[in-house]
Amino acid sequence: xxxxxxxxxxxxxxxxxARILADPGAILDDREVMAALMGANERSMGGNIVxxxxxxxxxxxxxxxxxxxxxxxxxxxxxxxxxxxNQVHRAVLAxxxxxxxxxxxxxxxxxxxxxxxVDTVRLVLESRQPGGEPALERLGGVLxxxxxxxxxxxxSNGRAPSxxxxxxxxxxxxxxxxxxxxxxxIRSEAIMRLDLGAGRLPGMLVMGSEDAAQFRPGQxxxxxxxxxxxxxxxxxxxxx
Numbered sequence: 001x002x003x004x005x006x007x008x009x010x011x012x013x014x015x016x017x018a019r020i021l022a023d024p025g026a027i028l029d030d031r032e033v034m035a036a037l038m039g040a041n042e043r044s045m046g047g048n049i050v051x052x053x054x055x056x057x058x059x060x061x062x063x064x065x066x067x068x069x070x071x072x073x074x075x076x077x078x079x080x081x082x083x084x085x086n087q088v089h090r091a092v093l094a095x096x097x098x099x100x101x102x103x104x105x106x107x108x109x110x111x112x113x114x115x116x117x118v119d120t121v122r123l124v125l126e127s128r129q130p131g132g133e134p135a136l137e138r139l140g141g142v143l144x145x146x147x148x149x150x151x152x153x154x155x156s157n158g159r160a161p162s163x164x165x166x167x168x169x170x171x172x173x174x175x176x177x178x179x180x181x182x183x184x185x186i187r188s189e190a191i192m193r194l195d196l197g198a199g200r201l202p203g204m205l206v207m208g209s210e211d212a213a214q215f216r217p218g219q220x221x222x223x224x225x226x227x228x229x230x231x232x233x234x235x236x237x238x239x240x
Contacts, residue, residue, distance in 0.1 A: 031061070088223045091115045092230045101238045109142035113207075120179045120186060120208035126151055126201035144178060151204040154178065155191055165228055166221040167191045170212050179208045187212035190221075192228035197236045205231060 020027060027033055094111045098104040105123065113121045124144045156162055157169070170188040172179075179186045186208035194203035205228060209215060 084223050087115055087117070088227050091227060095231065095234050104234070104238060105142050116207065118190075118207040118214070119210050120182050120206075122178055122180060122206045122208070124151060124154075124178065124204040124206060125196075126203065128201070141180075144180070148201055151193065151202045154204065155193060164221075165193050166224045168215040168217050168219055168221065170216045172208070178206050182208070182210075185210045188215040190215045190224055192224060192231070194228065194232040194235060196232060196239060200239065203232070203235065 091112045094107055094115060095104065098107050108121055108123065113119075121142060122144050123142055124146050126146050126148050128148060152161055155164075155167055168188070168190050172186050172189050176183050176186065179189075188209050188211060190207045192205040192207075194205060196203050207215075
């Protein structure tokens with residue numbers, strides 16, 4: 001509130017003036033109020049005066065805005081990484097509980113899939129026997145028995161062979177047989193190469209998502225690499 005002075009100029013209300021003098025920090029901490037005060041100061045100086053202090057303040061405000069955005073992004077990324085780490089650790093612990101191989105595969109297709117929030121999980125094992133190994137084929141569901149060389153072919157996707165342990169794709173062709181009954185709905189996938197030990201053909205763990213943005217090239221793969229390492233060690237134990 002303001003009242004008219006003797007010269008017709010507005011005079012600040014006594015109560016408002018006392019509050020400002022008692023707590024000037026309230027004005028300094030309010031960016032909108034400070035911007036209004038700076039604008040009024042510039043108008044009072046006229047259009048021929050260059051206010052270098054005001055220009056510096058504008059630049060500092062811009063830098064502060066960018067710093068705050070970066071700070072929020074870093075915190076969000078840290079929370080996301082922590083959440084992802086917790087998910088992978090829970091999934092690895094779930095794999096340690098099953099007493100038998102069939103139960104191990106059920107946990108992979110159920111608990112592990114839910115913990116990692118994916119829509120499909122498929123374990124691919126190569127076999128030299130035509131038509132696959134009957135003992136493995138009976139397990140079905142999460143397990144896919146492939147011919148020798150299919151793992152390398154799937155991971156390379158028609159390109160030069162890749163030596164990476166983890167490959168992420170967001171352009172999964174509809175109907176890819178690896179994903180089983182839900183193949184038509186899968187839009188992105190994470191593929192993990194499995195080293196099952198000396199004298200054994202390679203394996204592959206494939207996670208699929210109906211969200212095309214869940215797995216994309218360029219994302220970090222450290223956590224998936226850790227999960228693949230833990231999984232292949234568990235597989236060696238069962239295969240031995």
